[in-house]
Amino acid sequence: MAHITGLDMHSILADTLFFPPERSTFAGDVDGLFNFIYYLCLFFFVLIIAAMTYFAIKYCARPGHSEKPSPSHNESLEITWSVIPSILVGVIFFYGFTGYLNMREAPEDAYEIQVYAKKWQWSFKYPNGAETTELHLPAGKPVKFLEQSADVLHSFYIPAFRIKMDCVPGRYTSTWAIPNATTGSGISIDGHQPYHLFCAEYCGQQHSQMRALVYVHEPAEFEAWAEKEANFLETKPPAEAGAILFQRKGCVQCHSVTGDRSTKYLGPPLNGQWGTERDVIPRGSSTPEKVMMDENYVRESIRQPMAKIVQGRKPGMTVFTPSLLNDKQITAIIAYLKSLKDEK
Amino acid sequence: MATITPDTQIDIGHNDDPNSNYLTSSRGFLSWALTLDHKRIGVMYLVGIFGAFFLGGVLALLLRLQLLMPEGTFSFISLDRYNQLFTLHGAVMTFLFIIPSVPAALGNFVLPLMVGAKDVAFPRMNLASFYLWVFGAIFFLIALVTTQLDTGWTFYTPYSIETQTNVIAATCGAFILGFSSIFTGLNFIVTVNTMRPPGMTWFKMPLFMWAIYATAIIQVLATPVLGITLLLLTAERVLHIGIFDPSMGGDPVLFQHFFWFYSHPAVYIMILPGMGIMSELMSVYSRKPIFGYTFIAYSSIAIALLGFLVWGHHMFVSGQSPMSAVIFSGLTFSVSIPSAIKVFNWVATMYKGNINLATPMCYALSFIFLFSIGGLTGLFLGALATDIHLHDTYFVVAHFHYVMMGGTVIAFVGGLYHWWPKMFGVMYNEFWGRVFCAVVFIGFNLTFFPQFIMGSQGMPRRYATYAPEFQLYHDLSTIGALTLGIGMVGAIAVLVISLFNGRKAPANPWGAATLEWTCTSPPPYYNFEHAPHVGSPYDYTGLKYDPQVGGYVRDPNAAPASESGH
Structure with missing residues (x-):
């Protein structure tokens, strides 16, 4: 802060009077434009009021004073004071609108x-x-x-x-x-x-x-x-947390929990399956074998979906690496699957 | 034209004859209630408008006092009550006071006199306009005392569709008031177009007439849009037609477009007549022809036309497309130039003048100070990047109060002081007039300047409670509002007291050259005994102060008014 010049100091004072602290990258631009308009306005305001006050004092009615003739219009003067403000407001408009367009278009990766x-x-x-x-x-x-x-x-x-x-x-x-x-x-x-x-x-x-x-x-x-x-896993009962994850992670799109076996669902239904045996085709094999749906089977099916494919289904499930679904979350999903009962 | 002799031109002789005075020419309630006389209608409007101003002012003071403390000062003002107070303050001030203020009260009284006519073009329509105003006011009072409107004066949907308060009574009121405004505007357009006396060409009209004419154009063209919008809002509430209601596929932003299509031009309905008064005051009290007459006249028309193209600047953050925001911002800047030209011309008029700092001139100088601040702060709001931050904060509140109150109301009071001797034939106390002008000026700045600062600091408007860091500014503003209230009451009291003990006014106390000063004060029922001679409205060469009369008389030996008066 050693390099603050008089001008910076001045604008800092103006900022603290008129603005909350600048806490986004827009704020500097907005405040810069504000200050530009502010000093422009101050200049014109002082000019108008100084002229008005000077005239009011100098030409104030008093004994011995009377009005003097002067032109009642002056084209070039009037055009000047129409054109110069027009140019200045054009400048204000330009900076206002470029700043605005920046504020409207968010970057793709936001x-x-x-x-x-x-x-x-x-x-x-x-x-x-x-x-x-x-x-x-x-x-x-x-x-x-x-x-x-x-x-x-x-x-x-x-x-x-x-x-x-x-x-x-x-x-x-x-x-x-x-x-x-x-x-x-x-x-x-x-x-x-x-x-x-x-x-x-x-x-x-x-x-x-x-x-x-x-x-x-x-x-x-x-x-x-x-x-x-x-991380609502800590705060909710595991089965409930698992239900939320089952929704949020998209499991629900391919796995029915109502016993729907139709091809609307790419994967097999998961309700009422816990602890039962099912026919799966292991990777690299062509003959089905029986497997019990238990904790390790579910975990394996999430981490390596291609390891054992339920007979009649196509491989196609997303591989859930630990960054997509961590072990605690898998535990919660297991608790949820345990709670799903067979549809009557 | 009849030959004009000096003593018929200034009708001193008729002042003693009670029958020649419009106030005394007939008596009784019905002689006022059924009058077709533009002067009496103007006076009735004046009384009604000041009633509304007083009501709106009391509401404003309650709001300001409530805001002394961050969580509210009075326990009897709940959040709901606060919302009702600011809604009614805005609605009463806008629809009942400021829109009719100058045109309907002063315009009605002065305009026919300025054209040397007996009355406006349609006197019955003029009376109807007043009664529409009264009915509109009754509907507003119904909304006030029954369920208490809480939508803000802007009636934004969808809140105005779902609120349980009496939106329909208030919109009916505003609808009726709209017709009152249209009638006044239509009357003035026809009067100016058809009733100007021989010799008064367009560019020999007083600038007040130009301003009233430009205002009337907006009143006639824009107000029907408000009427339709409010009818649609009522239909939405009653019949659920689904034009604004998003739950039925409507678009709430459409309402804002409709609303501001009227309400932005309406701010020029409010300010243009004030500018017209300013042009008269600056010239008369400087004893100089107005500087740049043509530019001022054209700028009134330019403001009236450009004013129709800028409504979208109220909606920069409403969700309208960035492209339309950019276009509206550009157009908004174009409308700032004619206003700037007027201010420069008014100041230039003082050059080499003989400035009489009478009370109306004190108000005129206050106007230049306050309106300059109001106008210049508009630049911050017209620029898109800064408006995003300032929109819907106290900065906007301060800006429009500087324009509307510091501009229109100050000009209105200045104009009232200027024409008061003509209206009621009495002179007020000049000393107290100036004192209260100063109190108003100080109180006004103390009220609204801190609002600029808290607005740019981020204080949103329409907040019943606020973050404690804004308290200092709110408290300053409240102290200012009390001062302003005292000043306004004092300014009106000076005028009212003059009715009882004021010195008798001469025909032309200020030495003005417009035609209304050639008849007696107050004017006779028929205004002019003979058609007045039309000269340049700003040529003061032949007017000399006559101490015996206490006012100015036209010197019969003076050279005829020069043709290059402007």
């Missing part, structure tokens, strides 16, 4: 968070399945907010990022930002100094209380936070 607005609460859904009512973000990464509203208009507004977008029922809207600083360190929110998130579009009774807090973490800490937040 981390996408789904924003759900309803009277009068925000909820946020992360790609790994975590769901929260306060917003958590990784620093230094582009984050796209895909917004939906369940009822009336709301508006997603984070002053520190200088972004705002209405949430409109019946359609998707989006905005994005790159947070450029963390609010603190650590996975837990203790010690963080979060930013405000406001609802900026009037939405009824508790509009003014439809606020949330925004926490920005180091990327690695954010990963850990998101993992922990998504």
Whole structure:
């Protein structure tokens, strides 16, 4: 901070008066444009008021003073003061619109968070399945907010990022930002100094209380936070957690849990199968053999789906490596499968 | 044209005759209630409008006091109550006060006098317009005392479809008020087009007439769209037609387009007449012809036309396409130029003048100060990148109050002080007039300047409770609002007191050259005994102060008004 010049110092003072801290990569651009307009306005305002005050004093009615003739119009003067402001507002328009287009187009690889607005609460859904009512973000990464509203208009507004977008029922809207600083360190929110998130579009009774807090973490800490937040395995009974995973990991698309054996499902049904024997064709073999559906069989079928194919089915299941589905999650899914009873 | 002699031109002789005065020419309630006289209708509007202004002002003070504390000052104002208060403050101020303020009250009184006519083109329609205003106001009061509207004055869907409050009464009120506004506008268009006296060409009209004319065009063209929109909203609520309701396939953003297609031009309905008053005041009190008459006249028309093309700037974050946002932003900047031209011209008018700092001029100078801030802060909101941050914050609240209140209301009060001697034939106390002008000026800035800062800091508007870090700005604003309230009440009190003890006003106390000052104060029922001579509206060369009369009289020996008056 040793290199602060007088001008920087001045703009810092102006910033602290007019703005919350700049906490996204947009904020600098927005504040820069704001300051440009601000000094331009200040210049013209001082000019107008100085001229007005000077004339009001100099030509004030008093004994011995009377009006003097002067031209009542002057084409070149009037054209000058029409054209110069036109050029200046053209410049403002240009910077306003280029800055705006940057704010509208999120990069392809942006981390996408789904924003759900309803009277009068925000909820946020992360790609790994975590769901929260306060917003958590990784620093230094582009984050796209895909917004939906369940009822009336709301508006997603984070002053520190200088972004705002209405949430409109019946359609998707989006905005994005790159947070450029963390609010603190650590996975837990203790010690963080979060930013405000406001609802900026009037939405009824508790509009003014439809606020949330925004926490920005180091990327690695954010990963850990998101993992922990998504990790409902610790908190729910294993069978219930397994049911959630069975849905979320897409198992449900190929495996019926209602005994449906039709080809609508690529894989075999999984209800009522626990502890029973089934005919499978081992890899490299062409003769079926019997296998008991137990913990190790299920684990093997998830980690190496091609090892034993149920007779009559085609191999085609995704290989779930530990990064896609870890051992704890497999344990939960096993608990879920145990709980599935045969359909009457 | 009849030969004009100096003492018929300034009808001093008739001042003593009670029958020659429109206020005293007939008596009784019905003589007012059924009057077709534009002057009496103007006075009735004035009373009604100030009633609405007082109501809206009390609501505003309650809001400001509630915001002294982050969680609310008074326990009797719940969140719902707060939402109702700001809705009614906005709706009453917009529909009942500021839209009819200058055109219907001052315009009605002054415009026919300015054209040297006996009345407006359609006097019965003029009276109907007033009664529509009264009925509209009754519907608003019904919404106020029954279920209490809480949609904001903007009635945004889908909230306005599902709220249990009396949206229908309020929309009916606004619908009826719309017709009141259309009637006034239509009347003025026809009056200006057909009733100008011989010799008053378009470019010899006073600029107030240009402004009222431009306003009337917007009133007639834009207001029907509001009417249709509000009918659709009512149909949506009652019949569930599914045009705005997303649960039935409607589009809530469509409502915003319809609404702002009227309501953006409507802000020019509000400000243009104020600008018209400014052009009169700056010239008369500087005793100089208005600088750049043609540019000011054309800029009024330019504002009226361009004003129709910028409604989308209220919707930069609404979900409209980025392309339309960019186009609307560009068009928005185009409308800023005519306003800037006017301000420069007003200041240039003072050059080498003989400036009389009477109360109306004090208001005019306040206008230039406040309107400049209001106009310049519009640049932050017109620029897309900065608007994303500032939209729906207190920055916007401060911006439009600087334009609407610091602009229109200040010009309205200044105009009222200017024409008061003509309207009621009495002079007010100049000292107290200026004192309260200063109180209003200080109170206004203290109220609204802190709102710019808290807005850019991120304080959203329409919040009943707020984060504690904004408290300092809210408290300053509340102190300012109380000061402003005292100033406004004082300013009106000075005028009302003058009715009882004011010195008798001469025909032309300010030395103005427009035609309304050639009849007595107050004007006789028939306005002019003889058709007045039309000169340049801003040529002051022949007007000399006569201490015996206490006002200005036209010097019969002066050279005839020069043709190059502008």
